[in-house]
Amino acid sequence: MAAPNYSLKTNRELLDPNFESYRLSLDAIPTYNVELDAAVEEVKLKDSQYTLEHMRAFGMYNYLHLDPWYEDSVVFVDCKGRVLSLTVTLDTVLGKPKEVFCIATDATRHEDCLCASLSFTSATWAALSDGAGRLYLLRTSQRGQSTHCKWEPLFSEDMGEPFVVLHSTAHVQAGIHTMEVLLLRILKDAQEATGSGFSVSLEWITVANTAGPGLEKNYKVTKRRVLRGKSVPHYAAVTPRGDGLMVASEKPFVFTDVDGRPIKQPSMEAMEVEETADPFYFWQQTVEDITASVRIPEGITKEAIRFRLTADNISVGVQGFPPLLEGQLYASVDPEASTWTFREDKSLELTLQKRTEGPVWPELVIGDRKGEHVMSDEQAALIHEKLTHLTSEDLHAANSDRDKPACNSQELEDCDGFPEDTSSLTHFDGESFKPTQVVNLGSHQYLFTVDVNPTEMPCLCLRHDVDALLWQPRPDQPADMWEHVATFNALGYVQASKRDKKFATCAPNFSYASLCECLRRAFIYRQPSPVDGVLFNRKQGRQVGQVAKQQVASLDSEKSILGFRASNERLYILTAAHIFVLKVNNN
Known part of the structure; x- marks a missing residue:
């Protein structure tokens, strides 16, 4: 049976129909940087990784990770396999990144190895992939402390083909500490006779402490579920209680097996009878x-x-x-x-x-x-x-100039176009493995994902007309599962015009959104704020009470931007040789 279709309900109080534009501000953005002891190596795609899905999944990966529990900290992995953490206490005196963990380098690496990937599971745990197929679950202690402690691996296992970690979360189930980890792979599909010959695999893994009370911790995989699809998901995350999964993608995903046992898919005849x-x-x-x-x-x-x-x-x-x-x-x-x-x-x-x-x-x-x-x-x-006036037997009935076509698609700008594929946002039940709610995103182009509240699921930002709307998943509210929590005026239109855009993000408090290009430049779009003095709109002759500022920052670097994250106060930008810290807001 098809899942019920739902619609995203915008909060009109968060929309601004009178928004005019962003005004370019020449105010300087204080910028500081730290030179890295060892380079951050960008893992290039191999000849065998030639599809658009490989590029989306691995070629545009964000190498920098902002700690959602401690916003002053960012983490990345360098070419030596060291996991390095930089904590900013004073912008003008940035210390060197400190090593918290090192990936084993003696293991045989797969020829199609990927970049190392990281996800902060909780305030004291993190999930790490070495890019060659091994998953680590690391106990990090309180990461916000001034003293840096080494991260302790309490789980390490070879999971097969190389993957990247998309999301992870931790919860207590029946008194047992449990972690949910979501892995992404692109696999060669022997049964695929048409197309690229590859399929996208999402593997949802549950790792739990199987040791009894008072015994030494013993974390093992207790459940593995696999979903397959034909497009890399824009968004994928496990619910905080580990009882569901949300996926936004251009093409649908379905569960194919659980713990190695195939899930029987309904036949077309049964579906037709049900419909x-x-x-x-x-x-x-x-x-x-x-x-x-x-x-x-x-x-x-x-x-x-x-x-x-x-x-x-x-x-x-x-x-x-x-x-x-x-x-x-x-x-x-x-x-x-x-x-x-x-x-x-x-x-x-x-x-x-x-x-x-x-x-x-x-x-x-x-x-x-x-x-x-x-x-x-x-x-x-x-x-x-009511519809009679919209139809006519004469193609040019409403066109006074019959020499011109009734509609000229070339008059549309490039940033007004949308992909032909229809994207959807789906919630899957963790017990039945079936979709329970489906939202047809239509022309709501996916823009970016951001952690606003670390105890909740990540937010996803979608384009609605010209604006960018931020949606917070609420899995505990089945009737209203996605809440509109913030709006970035005209950002949907603005970002589409940036041909060299690589990453996009926003501050967790929604004070600004930011885009960065492949090289050097970052754009900051602030929320409207009251103006000092009196300002009038000359065309309309009315007083303007608020102005939204746009700022541009140029980095002193010729290296490609590999990572891009935003906190309420700062923008963090990672290149192969430096970390740049841009002071965007003051407390």
């Missing part, structure tokens, strides 16, 4: 109300009916059975003016009074596909009348 099953309910609507008829199992009396209705939610069921109709209504209704009636033909008839008359509902319950909308003749005639 053509009789609806659970039928519904009609007028400009004033909704009428629905819900099928009831045989032998049910009126006393067994369970009905609950609020302004925004409905639940219809029978005692002892799962709800027949449940969820968030498409729009608000008036519960006091709504009724239900039990019919002898074993159906329940609902009449819901719309709180706002006029708008047509495309669905009764958001994401529910168990019902069928029956359109009345009156409603069909009304829709036809």
Whole structure:
């Protein structure tokens, strides 16, 4: 059965329809740098790694990692396999990065080895890949302390083909310390007869302390699940409790096996039968109300009916059975003016009074596909009348100049275009391995991922029209699983015009967003702030109360930018030979 489709609900209070533009500010950004003792080696793609998915997964990897629990610290791995940590206490006196762990170099490295990758699992743990197929889980102690302690590996295992760590999280399950790690691989697919011949693999690994109380810790892999898809995910993260997974990608992912046992995929015939099953309910609507008829199992009396209705939610069921109709209504209704009636033909008839008359509902319950909308003749005639003016038998009826085409696609700018593939954001249940909520992203182009609150899932930033909207996943709120928490005005349009853009990010407190190019330059876009003095818009003749500033920073380096991270106060930029620290905000 297909997962219910959901939509992202924007918070209009976070949108600014009057935003004009960014004003270039010439204010200097204090910039400091540290020269590295050993270079950070950029791992180049091999001849066998020739696909676009290899480039997306490994060729654009961010080598710098900001510690979300301690924003003054960044971590990276140099060419000697040393994991180095730089903690900034005073910008003008930057110390040297200190070694906290070293990857074993005596192991035989795979010829298609990847860059080392890191994910901060908790305030005291981190997951590390050596790029050759080995996974480390490291106990780091309190990383925010002034004294640097060596990280202790409490788990180390060869996981097979080389991978990068996308995400990791830790939780306590039944009193057992458990860690969830998400790995990304691109594998040769022998069964793929068309296309590139490669498939994208996500492996979700659970590692738990199997030692008994009071015994020495013994961490082992307790569960392995594999998903396959045809495109590198833009976003992938495990829920904080380890009971689900969220993936945003151009092409869908499906679970293929658990602990080495294949998961049987539903046949096309079974899917067709399920799609053509009789609806659970039928519904009609007028400009004033909704009428629905819900099928009831045989032998049910009126006393067994369970009905609950609020302004925004409905639940219809029978005692002892799962709800027949449940969820968030498409729009608000008036519960006091709504009724239900039990019919002898074993159906329940609902009449819901719309709180706002006029708008047509495309669905009764958001994401529910168990019902069928029956359109009345009156409603069909009304829709036809409203759309008549949009159609014509004459191609040029609305075009006074018949020598010109009715629409010229060349008038669109490059940054107005979107990929042809339709992306989706999916939540998978960790027990059934099936998608429970799916959001069709459509033209909402993915921009970047950022950790806002380390105890929650990473946020993802999407383009909505010209703006960039930041979405915080809320897996504990199934009816409203993605919350709009911040807006960066016009950033969606601005970033699309940067042809040399490599990385994008924002401050965890949303005070600014930033883009960087492959070489030297970084762009900072600040949120609107009150102006000093009086400023007028000459064209409109009105006073301007706030101005959004844009700043440009140029690095004194000819090396490629390999890493790019933002804290509330600073931008951290990594090249092969230096770490640059840009003081963007003051406390």
